[in-house]
Amino acid sequence: MKVVLFCGGAGMRLRGYSDDVPKPMVTIGSRPIMWHLMKYYAHYGHKDFILCLGYKGSVIKDYFLHYDEGVSNDFVLSQGGRKVTYLHRDIDDWTITFVQTGLNATIAERLKAVEPYLKGEEAFLANYSDGLTDLPLPVLIEEFKRSNALGYMLLVQPKASFNLVSVTPDGVVQDVRGMDDTDLWINGGFFVFRNEIFRYIQNGEELVQEPFQRLIERRTLRGYQYRGFWGCMDTFKEKQYLEELENNGAPWKVWCHKPRRNEDITLPDNEWAVIVGGSSVKA
Numbered sequence: 001m002k003v004v005l006f007c008g009g010a011g012m013r014l015r016g017y018s019d020d021v022p023k024p025m026v027t028i029g030s031r032p033i034m035w036h037l038m039k040y041y042a043h044y045g046h047k048d049f050i051l052c053l054g055y056k057g058s059v060i061k062d063y064f065l066h067y068d069e070g071v072s073n074d075f076v077l078s079q080g081g082r083k084v085t086y087l088h089r090d091i092d093d094w095t096i097t098f099v100q101t102g103l104n105a106t107i108a109e110r111l112k113a114v115e116p117y118l119k120g121e122e123a124f125l126a127n128y129s130d131g132l133t134d135l136p137l138p139v140l141i142e143e144f145k146r147s148n149a150l151g152y153m154l155l156v157q158p159k160a161s162f163n164l165v166s167v168t169p170d171g172v173v174q175d176v177r178g179m180d181d182t183d184l185w186i187n188g189g190f191f192v193f194r195n196e197i198f199r200y201i202q203n204g205e206e207l208v209q210e211p212f213q214r215l216i217e218r219r220t221l222r223g224y225q226y227r228g229f230w231g232c233m234d235t236f237k238e239k240q241y242l243e244e245l246e247n248n249g250a251p252w253k254v255w256c257h258k259p260r261r262n263e264d265i266t267l268p269d270n271e272w273a274v275i276v277g278g279s280s281v282k283a
Contacts (some may be wrong), residue, residue, distance in 0.1 A: 023055075026239065
C-alpha cells in the first residue's frame, strides 16, 4: 500500500525546537520523527510514500535530497576515504513523492490534494507524522481488508498526567481518576482508507470532523483499541519522553526486533470497536 504522510504542520507547541524545521523533522536521536515512522512502514513492506508538504516543506525535500546513510548505518571506509561501502542502507528501495499541499491547509485538504497520486489504488495508509507505535501493522491491514469499512483508525489511551474529574451539576466532585482507569480513547493518527474516502471530503473541511461524521452516520468507520506502545511528539515534554525511550530500547523500532511468529500476533475479541459517535475522535 502507498503511505500518505501529513507533514505540513508548524509544531506550535514545540516552539524553540521546531522554529527552523517543520514538526515532522524534529529529531529523536539522530533522525527526524518522520524517518522513524517511515522505517516502521517500510519494515512491513510499505515503501511508497506520498509526503503532503506545507510549512517549510523545502527542509524535508533538502533532507532527502542530501540523505546521509552513514548517520544510521554501519559502513567501511577505504582507499583513504575515497570509497564508502555501506553494510546496511535505509532508503534505497523507497519511493518518495513530494507534494506541496498548501501552507495553511487542513488535513482533509492535504489529503484531497494528493488524490491524483492515489489513482488506481484500492486502499492506502495515512498518518499525521508525529506519533510512533509498535502496533503489528499486518494484523490491522488484514482486518481492514476483510471488512466493508471505508476507514480504520488506531485508538489509544495515552499515558497522560492529567486526572479526569466527574462532578454533579452543583459542583460536588464524584470521582477522580487517571486516564488509565477510564474507558476514554483518542485518535492515534494511524489510518487505513479505501479510495472512496475522497467522496466524503468537501472543500475547507477537517478530516476527523465533517468527513468522519459522514462515515460514522453510515457505520463505515472502525477503530482498533490498541493497548500496546504508542507515543506522540506534540510538546517538548513528549519529545523528552521519546528521546529517553530512544536511549532505552525504542519500542517503536520494530525493524530492530526479533521476527514475531504468526501465532504471537493475536487480537482479543473485544479489541475492535465500531465508532458510532464522535466522542472517541480527537483532532
